[in-house]
Amino acid sequence: MPPTLTPWTTSSFHDTYLEVLHATTTSAEYDTSSRGNDSAELTNVSFRITDPRDRLPFLKRRPVNIVYNIAEALWYAAGRDDLDMIGYYAPGMGNYSADGKALTGTAYGTKLFAPDGQGVRQWDRVLDLLRADPDTKRAVLGIYRPEELAVENNPDVSCTVAAQFLLREGQLHLTCYMRGNDAYMGMVSDVFAFTFLQEMAACQLGVELGHYTHHVASMHVNTRDAKNVRRLLNEANQEGYVRPAFTPPVMPTADVTLVLDTVLKHEELLRANQVQHTPDSVAATSLPEYWRQVLLLFEAYRQIKYTDHAVSAELLDVLDPGYQWLVRHRWKNRMPQFEANT
Structure with a gap:
């Protein structure tokens, strides 16, 4: 029988990160091999972070690239899809480009922030909807597009399906829906970017930051990363281990x-x-x-x-x-x- 999972609720991503890695590697439901990537998989994983500003894990064996994390979020906000910017911070991203110049699925910014045929950004439509109807359930940012599967051997299909804002009692909550997530590598960047954009939206709306919820259909750890994950979990389980505690910076409400x-x-x-x-x-x-x-x-x-x-x-x-x-x-x-x- 597969494990029965209760959605995690923590104040910080640091704690959730460790819990998800532990569960995925010790209670995996399936061993999968998709496109040559062997992995341990846990399906339909959900967690909630009550303080989305506390969006970083602080682990000596996995010191995240904070420069890349911020650059990626700004790359999205700029509505870009080019490798010129994001490739400077992560040269390996070029492996997912079909033409060596741009990214498709990974470039969420073109879907969220680039103007549509009417010259309006999806981001602005959603924020305007929240201003007009704070209790709306329609404030959904669509990311995954069906035509991505129409491209044979597409190296870059969106991992994120959609993100939905809920404005409740003066707080802006965000729920992210993902078809798949690499728990060890990709999840760190995804949670950072979406909570960053959530805080940006709260600033633009002039409301408080609410909680962040993450739903993943296929949470997985690639076999090639299993040893690193075990070392990471061992670090956190060592006697006397204390997580470094830092007060997250708060995005100002300026323009x-x-x-x-x-x-x-x-x-x-x-x-x-x-x-x-x-x-x-x-x-x-x-x-x-x-x-x-x-x-x-x-x-x-x-x-x-x-x-x-x-x-x-x-x-x-x-x-x-x-x-x-x-x-x-x-x-x-x-x-x-x-x-x-x-």
Whole structure:
């Protein structure tokens, strides 16, 4: 008999991440092999995070790439599908492009933020609907498209089917529906991106952030990652283990569209190595502190990509503590204390 699962409710994604990995690897219902990927599968998995800002796991054996996570969310918000931007932060994404220039299924931004035939973005239609009818059940962002399966050997089919906003008692909740999710790798990025967009929508609507719920038909761990998952779970189960505790930054309610335009302009210049930023130059942008931190992360990554010296200690010192922890553990050999070895 397959295990009986009760949907998890936790305050942070860190705790949920570990629970999902444990359940998928110890209570798998099926062993599957799709498109050459052997995996352990658990079907119809659901969880809820009561504080969607607490969207990152902090594990030394799995230090997430916070720069990529933010870049992906901004790539979506910009309505882009090109490899030029996202490929800079994740070169491996090119493996999923049919033409070596753009992505299709993975490029959720073109479905959410690109104008349709009438010049209106799906995102704006949904937010306008919530403003007009706060109790609506129709505020659904459609992502998966049937024509994706019409392309033979399509290397990039949307994993996410849809995302639905519910505005209840002044709080904006988001529910995400996925056909499949890689619990070890993909789920981290997916939860980050959708809770980021949820917070962005709450800011645009001027309402409080509610809870985030994640539904997955096929939650799986690929066999090639099983050893890493066991090591990760062993880390968290060690006697005396204490999860690093950081207060998540809060997105300001300033004009999000205007701020995003400014941030994306700076991101493009940093990505092309046409500008260099310092804490002082970032402060001079007059952006809210939340978005200054984003530019500091992009500058740290620019230094990692384009130089052979350690990331500026001055820059690291002014990073948000949680971001600093992730950067230091993700790129250990590029931190100031390792400069002599680089």
